Amino acid sequence: MTMPRSSIVSLDETPWYHCVSRCVRRAFLCGKDKVTGKDFSHRRGWIAERIKKLSEVFCIHVAGYAVMSNHYHVILYVDRDMALSLDDREVIERWTRLFQGTDVMRKFMDGEELTDGERDVLLRSVEEIRGRLYSLSWYMRTLNEYVARLANKEDGARGRFWEGRYKSQALLDEKALLAALAYVDLNPVRAGIAKYPEESEFTSVYERIEAMNGKKAYDERLMPFKGNVSNVSKEYGPSERGHSKVAKGVSCCHVTEIPYEFHEYLELVDWTARHIRKEGLGHVDVGAPTILKRLGIEPKGFLELSRSFLKEFGHAVGDSMRLRKRSAFVGVRFVKGMRAARRALG
Structure with missing residues (x-):
């Protein structure tokens, strides 16, 4: 059932949202069109830069993003105050x-x-x-119209470039935010485009790892993690890939923070990526990241969400208690994702 945007976006309920836009007419944001052979890779830069550029204008901060071949994901914090x-x-x-x-x-x-x-x-x-x-709709409209104009001009085409409505999910608690961030950042790994998070170009985790390793300056238009990326004190990556250097003195001016330490988030995405590559869950409790234990997230359920987050949930994501409150808030008897919430988020 289609819901009015006013029922989906409630800043009194949460300021965090996961949004997705997809192309139509076999249009490509980036990558190579197998039918025509034309390469659209340069378009990845359009959308990544526009996402961050708009955060300089709107009172909406960018927590994460990923640009794929025919769609993109973005995680936003709407700063009404x-x-x-x-x-x-x-x-x-x-x-x-x-x-x-x-x-x-x-x-x-x-x-x-x-x-x-x-x-x-x-x-x-x-x-x-x-x-x-501080309107999510205006942010997404301004983002999508800009990219559509550039793409249509390049293609010599007219008409719709994006699907009519972008999909948005309200992230109701820290567990939901963590699952959404990891799902978005690991899109290239899940699609087989990249093997490791640090190879997943045009994602927020790639940008942050590049800054952490001193390969580029930290882009302050990305929201900082709690304590900032400069507070990463341990080397990134599993032993199979050796070690990386950690950049010092990276700073960010944003007041709003993503409520996790960056090093524990990196541990989580690396652990999740290894399970995705192995195509199986195995003994997931062994070596499960400490952040999952601290937040009370079931490791096996979290790994399942890392593959099917968007399909499992509808317009809202959170633990079962918050989803029940959500159903009462919007006046419906059923909110999609209750089973997944019980299985993974509690």
């Missing part, structure tokens, strides 16, 4: 980085005196724009 704290000038300055302002806005920004009528129009416009700055 940040938007409400902006003054009128800051709201207009942000918006006009992407869109043309009105004459009244230009007069205000230039310090010209406004009439009472112009001031009323300005205040209404600013409040409308302020709401857009």
Whole structure:
């Protein structure tokens, strides 16, 4: 059943969301089209850069992303408090980085005196724009329209490039956020494009590992983990691949943090990737990452989610108690994912 977006996105319930957009008409974001032989790999950069660029304008922070051949994933933190704290000038300055302002806005920004009528129009416009700055729909619309225009121009095509609606999942607790982050970052490993997380280009985990190893500066448009990536004190990677150097002094200006230490998240994605490559669950309790034990996540259930997270859950992800509250909140008797929640998240 299709649900109104207002029932899916409730910032009073959670600020965290996992969003997915897919192409139509056999369109490719990146990779090689097997039918035509045309290579679209350069498009991966379009979407990755646009995701982070929009975080400079919107009060929406990027926690994770992955760009695949015909779809992309992004995990976002909607910072309503940040938007409400902006003054009128800051709201207009942000918006006009992407869109043309009105004459009244230009007069205000230039310090010209406004009439009472112009001031009323300005205040209404600013409040409308302020709401857009923490709107998930406006963020995704601005992202998808930009990429669609570039792709259609390159293809010499007209018409729809994306499916009509992006899919969004409300992440109701830390367990759901952790499962979503790992699922998104491990997309290339799961698809067989990369063997290890540090080879999974155009994902947030790849960017963070590159910065941690000193190969590139940390992009501060990505949300930091708790304690930041510079706090990783142990070498990354299993013994089968040797060791990596850890970069020092990487900093980030964002106030909002992903609520896990980066080193424990790396341990988790590496452990999960090894199980994905082996195509079996085995004795998963042996050597299970400490973060799973700390959060009360069942290891075998977590590995199952790493393969089928998007299919298992509907518009919301969380433990069984939060999903029950979710069903009451939206006024339905059943919320997809209850069985998976009990199996993995408690």
